Amino acid sequence: MHKLGEKVPNSLLALLASGEIVSNSAPGRVAARLEEELALRRIDLITTVSSDDASAMLRANPAIQCLLLNWELPGDGDYPALDVLEQLRARNLQLPVFLLADRETVGNMPRRALELANDFIWMLEDTPTFISGRIQGAIERYRHAVLPPMFSALTHFARVHEYSWHTPGHTGGTAFLKSPAGRAFYDFFGENMLRSDLSISVTELGSLLDHTGPIAAGEHYAAQVFGADRTYYVTNGSSTSNRVIVMASVTRGQLALCDRNCHKSIEHAITMSGAVPAYLVPLRNHYGLIGPIPPEQLTKGAVDQAIQENPLSKMADSQRAVHAVITNSTYDGLCYNVRRVEELLGESVDRLHFDEAWYAYARFNPIYRDRFAMYDSDDPQPNLKPTKFATQSTHKLLAALSQASMIHIRDGRSPIEHGRFNEAFMLHASTSPLYSIMASNDVSAAMMDGPGGTALTGESIAEAVAFRQVLARLKREYEDKGEWFFDGWQPDRVTDPSSGHNYAFHAAPAELLCKEAACWLLDPGESWHGFGNLEKNYCMLDPIKVSITTPGMQRNGELDKWGIPASIISKYLDNLGIIVEKTTDFTILFLFSVGITKGKWGTLVNALLAFKRDYDANHPLSQCLPNLLKKYPTYGDIGLRDLAQKMFAGMKKLRSTSTMSAGFSALPGADCSPVQAYEALVRGDVEMLPLNQLAGRTVATGVTPYPPGIPLLMPGENFGTADSPALQYLQVLESFDREFPGFGHDNHGVEVRNGRYHIYALRREVEP
Missing domain, CATH: 3.40.640.10 (Type I PLP-dependent aspartate aminotransferase-like (Major domain))
Structure with a gap:
């Protein structure tokens, strides 16, 4: 039999959770024969011997399609097997569960166990052939029930139909097998993906x-x-x-x-x-x-x-x-x-x-x-x-x-x-x-x-909360030593609505942060969020969208005496194979999706600690950012801290953060509608101009800094005066990009020519 954690070759899995599985016992000999019968039906049997192991396996391996659970399974508590059932049903209501027990035990079993299980198997009374047939039937019913409608039909079609005379031309992947490059493509993506790439003419x-x-x-x-x-x-x-x-x-x-x-x-x-x-x-x-x-x-x-x-x-x-x-x-x-x-x-x-x-x-x-x-x-x-x-x-x-x-x-x-x-x-x-x-x-x-959605989102929230609290604790510990560290954009303190007890964020019970929306509300006037006197209960911070803040920005909106631009940390993390979602001047966004794991965010914590060590030691770019130095040798092999200080000084001089806020907060005047501007673009009634020639002109296309991809200017709007918020912000970006190559901004609607921003404007003769 396959042991816990062992790789299993077949796609159909059943889990046997019993403490009686030893080779010289009657249940062990029956289990061995059952494994042989299941193998004939292309079902693998894996085993665990305790309630903790069974719960861990069910959480870690969603490929398990049937559970055989011994009511006498060893473990903690009065009813270890019932604990396994409760944990399973909190995630999956449909997985078939057979309880292994004798008839006398069933008579004294708690009602809750009978409600959560599907059926019983009498291991020492029924034959392995009969039991394996019941397991196979339960798995087949489960597989039919668990697949959603469209995907179920697609898997059936791909499995049954052998030949096609319709598009796409690779006909289920066979065309790729006719050349070396195609074969590599076929091997990389796999037969099922290609067989399920079908034409809209497949009426089934x-x-x-x-x-x-x-x-x-x-x-x-x-x-x-x-x-x-x-x-x-x-x-x-x-x-x-x-x-x-x-x-x-x-x-x-x-x-x-x-x-x-x-x-x-x-x-x-x-x-x-x-x-x-x-x-x-x-x-x-x-x-x-x-x-x-x-x-x-x-x-x-x-x-x-x-x-x-x-x-x-x-x-x-x-x-x-x-x-x-x-x-x-x-x-x-x-x-x-x-x-x-x-x-x-x-x-x-x-x-x-x-x-x-x-x-x-x-x-x-x-x-x-x-x-x-x-x-x-x-x-x-x-x-x-x-x-x-x-x-x-x-x-x-x-x-x-x-x-x-x-x-x-x-x-x-x-x-x-x-x-x-x-x-x-x-x-x-x-x-x-x-x-x-x-x-x-x-x-x-x-x-x-069903319960799967709550379980999956709950795990994402729990991992995000754990990461946030680790970050906050490290921040506090470094501050106590007079040192710096990263922080999370989140409340400083939270209050339990039930008890009224107030906690520092890092010291709050994790369950409170995971369950209580009040912990994440943007309460009126709180300095951490910086949005003023918002109406109470109007807005909440989503715990799974984690913004790390870097030193340099004070809560009053003024830059500090020193700081670390977030783009340098993002570049450092990228060098370690960690790709962030979004970077602003002093924040980095990480998304804790349903695919998050402790190992994933633990690696991120280690990377942030490594950055601190390299920054504090002012290690050279050849060691910290080798790819940047290789592509832009003009930086010279300066220290990481030296680069951060130089960039921070540049941002302070350019007032990049406040200029960005002003640019997006001011509403430009509109000369024509977006569709009118687009029609002029299609007709060619536009000209590409540098920033210093755009004052008073009408933009022909949207100007959209990425990320996150929101328009600074909409088509048809006026750039305004030479010192308008929008033009000032674009000039800041242009200056920054020239001074710090490799850290440039991605702006849709902007074409860079010899380091200068150019944007389409309506020709004078067609301006409204």
């Missing part, structure tokens, strides 16, 4: 464009899991999902309210639809992090004023907006109280669109209650509320393939029926979608269904 799987067959069944299933009335699978990202929603909801001559710090895909959608945008401007804090749109901006009076002050509003047929877009959660993990947003904005608009690209997991953990678009509602008249849309990138923090996205819809006032909505969907969807992307959406929904 239904159609993504018509939403029929198993694909439709998968979408209906996902709608139930994610709390929507309707769900649509999208195979080319939430950028496309956003465009589908906007173009289904708003068009030329209609007003749309837009989160000013929305993703560039919203800019594209507004441009393509011809809608007239009016903007809602979020807050920025001392780090330059994007905050929420304050609730006072969402009242009907404030919205009416924003529309009246918008120079483009005169182009609209009506002064009432038909659509509103809000980013939730923000790129740095700030989550709105959606009930409150709905209450406020619902007075001004009938359709609310929440870009939740980074937030698909929120429904599945109670800490996020009421803070996501498809929140549970017991409203007796849902049709009186705004219709809500949510876009979710299932590939970002759930376990889907890249480009996998979903659109969720809950109908209310002014709904868009399926037929109309699907026209916008087909406008953007490919007629050759990749089936594996759709299947990964299907599987992501299945992974979140």
